[in-house]
Amino acid sequence: MTEANPPSRPLDVDSTAVNWKLTGVLVALTAIALFVLDPRSVFAITEVMIFVLFASALNLVLSYSGMVSFGHGVYFGLGAYGIALTVARFDWPIWAGLMAGPVLATIAGLVYGFLSVQLTFIYAGMLTLACAEVTFGIAHQWFSFTGGESGITGYVVTRLGLSPEMFGLTVLIVVTVSLLLLWRIVHSPLGLVIRAVGENPMRAGAMGHNRKTIQLIAFTISGFFSGVAGTLYGVFHGNVFPDYVGAQFTLDGLVMVLLGGLYSFSAGIYGAVIFKLADNIVSHYFELWELVIGIILMSVIILSPAGIAGYVNRLLEHLRRRTHA
Template identity: 40%
Template structure:
């Protein structure tokens, strides 16, 4: 089956899902879509830019708290609050990324983690604004979007637009230049590519779309907490991208589907052992399926060459 036909069938299945599935599974699909967007935004850095961030939860949390604060504290409607999420997340990514992209490899990863911990600490300590460890509660969408089916369709539409935008970016001259930087920064610099500018732009774009995912999750969850910025949250898009396949644009979406279904199935029976199962699954995938889930069904047209940059 051609990729376009497969995507068409998937879109049709997602569109009719509310007609056949109970509310719980619609909520699960909504979360899968949000996690898929978060991982796809992250993979712009790792899969196409060769940069591994250990602190991407910072931009997810900035988006979530921005949207939640505007609705909760300022009374701004959701449709106006949600667009502010990527703006604030992008601003944070620009500020932190200016310093982070000057480094590479281990130092890049560790500095990104350090900045994420700064965001976590500010959220945790600034109780007057963020609620501190109590978070912000009762951050629900308006009545028009409150039903599981309505918010599912809303989320699906936003995620689809974001994924299409990310795909257009990857397929643009900027995307090809970014991949050239990933393969050989020195050679890319010799042919006239501004390496740091492309890396910083990719970092900001990735942060912005992570902010969209955070904003959507805030209203899906009905509350936001400092844990959204904690380092464990930063490993979620990394694991999802690895499971799906970092060599494929659509790999993180497949990874999100597999990740959340596995989490649901295993957590129901053995909630305490879910991290153990997850670690084992990741090891198996890395060793036996380096191309991820997408590699099982063939996704050759969507693959990119593995990054040489850790």
Template identity: 65%
Template sequence: MAQGDGTRADSETALQRRDPYAINWRLVAAVVVLQAVLLVVSPPLVVFALIEVMIFALYASALNLLLSFSGMVSFGHAVYFGLGAYGLALSITHFDFPIVLGIIAGPLVSAFFGLVYGILCVQLTAIYAAMLTLACAEVTYAVVFQWFDVTGGDSGISGHVPTMLGLAPHQFGLVVLCVVTVAILMLWRVVYSPLGLTIRAVGQNPARAAALGHGRKSVQLIAFVISAFFSGVAGTLFGIFHGNVFPDYVGVLFTVDGLLMVVLGGLYSFGAGIYGAIVYKLLDNLAAHYFQYWQLVVGVIIVIVVIVSPSGIAGLVRRVVERIGRRL
């Protein structure tokens, strides 16, 4: 009896305690307001950097859904990023879509290719699956690069959409802020929904998840498509931001950028993509400005992260927050 009371009391306090998976609206509002203020008051060059950080934060977060939670590694995620931009461009230049429809088409094209390639890739596991994502990516890159009549080949496509939709940099920055915020919140809902629980279960232990009736392939495929879709959102934004699209957007460098961001940010935490994008793009913009060998700096930092603190920046932030929390 007493024990029963005890558990009820426990569950009540658990309810009163904040659900760690609920969206912390106060934090979100604070970050968004801060970012909006930064966008409005900063000079254009800084605004451009901020926009790039936001777009890559979304891209890396989408990739992070795979890496941290679903137990898959993608060596070809730039495909879904770049095809967002190509989806936008081609739907306008070849199918005469209005710009609004083109913007919607971008992520859908990414999701479609995520589905097609995903069906192939989930047939395999671990490093074999990763190699197949690489093969899919390279084939896509080759097609985009060489199908000159459609994609413009090396010279890409430009002029299909006014750069930044014709808005002033800070206005476009605010648009990107809205889209990226909504998208990242949706990703959060995915990760911490029942579906996300299933994805994480499959990622951590496919055999046990299978014993509970969740097949690895279908769950990983869903995660793959979702990740491809949001990568496509980021890519579409990137295409609008620059008003063009090049085969590089689909290429291996963008894939590596995403991977490094997630690992810098800290594997197995939701914020990895966001922290990683901020730090990586900061290094890119600052270090590259002052120091010719900035990749050396990135390399050394990553070695330190992997060896000393595998939980990355996210782990660092968590530790600092916990320490401050204990003080208060």
């Protein structure tokens, strides 16, 4: 058995640099896969990448800032609504719409975040849920503006008219840059203050930092990156529906982070990849693929609370010690 509260990995100031070799290899392999595999697989990889970004954005809030969010689908979905509404309703050019998605998500993160940080723990979590319900209500009921249940379709040519592999490559670039920025944030002075507040708000408070301010900063940053992911998703499918801001996306994101492993930067990466692989592959052979995800999640939580990332880290640590011994 492992401890219920896994220690975060030490922040070695000398190894906060990006592992460029690993990053380069992963990016190159993904790029090659996009150009050699069939379109169905390319779509699957594209979707995985989008969710890697969404889950990593959520992970900033869950693993580092000490908050819970039961409504992160909102910031994802508002990314898609941002471009759909500005392009379809206000005739903005596509490029401006692409900017509007993350901006709308950031504003929502700021406003809902401001409300939520007034409370703590489960109460703050319930407030994020309430904010999500309000947003879903607006998306679902305001027929003349949001299109209601039938959403907004056809506001852009699907994938901006790009071929599956070229769109996949675009997503790869945007997601890679976003993850590098998130890495930079987590391993910076600001990231350390966010972690400090997340771990012990009383100690951080006595050293000059207001919990509310720092958590709001983290929540807003997370809103922005969720919005980037959502904008990509909207353009990928060329549509937007109320479900995009709904509970399913929120839940999927939470499951991905837990699966990947709290208190680890790579939680969103492992989590989204495994979740979406199960979705795409297991569902092929077995209708109840969510049952499989459920069983995997239960095993991970019981056997390795630090998730897949925690397991991999322990394995690497073990190997490192053996080679040094």
